[in-house]
Amino acid sequence: MKFLGNLIWLLFGGIVTSIEYLISSLLLMVTIIGIPFGLQTLKLALLALWPFGSKVTDNGNSGGCLRLIMNIIWIFLGGIWICLTHLGFGLLLCITIIGIPFGRQHFKMAALALAPFGKNIQ
Template sequence: MSTLLNLLWFVLGGWISGLLWLLASVILAITIIGLPWVPATLRLASFSAWPFGRAVVSRYHGQEVSLLLNIVWFVFAGWWLALHHLVLAVLLVVTLIGIPFAIQHVKLALISLAPVGKTVIEV
């Protein structure tokens, strides 16, 4: 079932989300200052392209550095990315058929707030 949902997600816009996160990774990598956020944005690119059957969990090492990087991320990018995903989730949940996709947008909103120190696992 997750394969079918992932294919629908990818065809109906997941590829755009994945490419945009990949573009963000490239832009951050070009700037020397953005290098600490590149691994997190690459994980988000993968997760946003194929979210079904996967979950985001916290890693427990390096919490102090992750906290500092997440605070900077939240101020400059996290809050508006999360807001974008929440608006899409609300629009999708109204259609009833879009509820599984709305749930994935809520997951993306949560990880968009603080992506550093998180990893994606298969469920």
């Protein structure tokens, strides 16, 4: 079922979303300051490519205070808008019974988009 869900996800927007995150990641990595943020959008690109069966886990206390500061900067630089977009799509998809699994994947991406520093995708 995970393979079928991922295949449907890819056909109906997963590839486009992943490419958009990949392009934004490359644009962020042009500058030295943008490299950490570009790495976080790469996480989102990977999750957007194959969300069913993927888990977002916390690193624990790796990074400490720096992780908190980077997440706050991320939120102000656009993370809140990415999160709200995924929440909106998730709510829209959850209106129908068929869309609930896909809406849940958007909710997973929204949580990662809000605070990606200190998170891993498995």
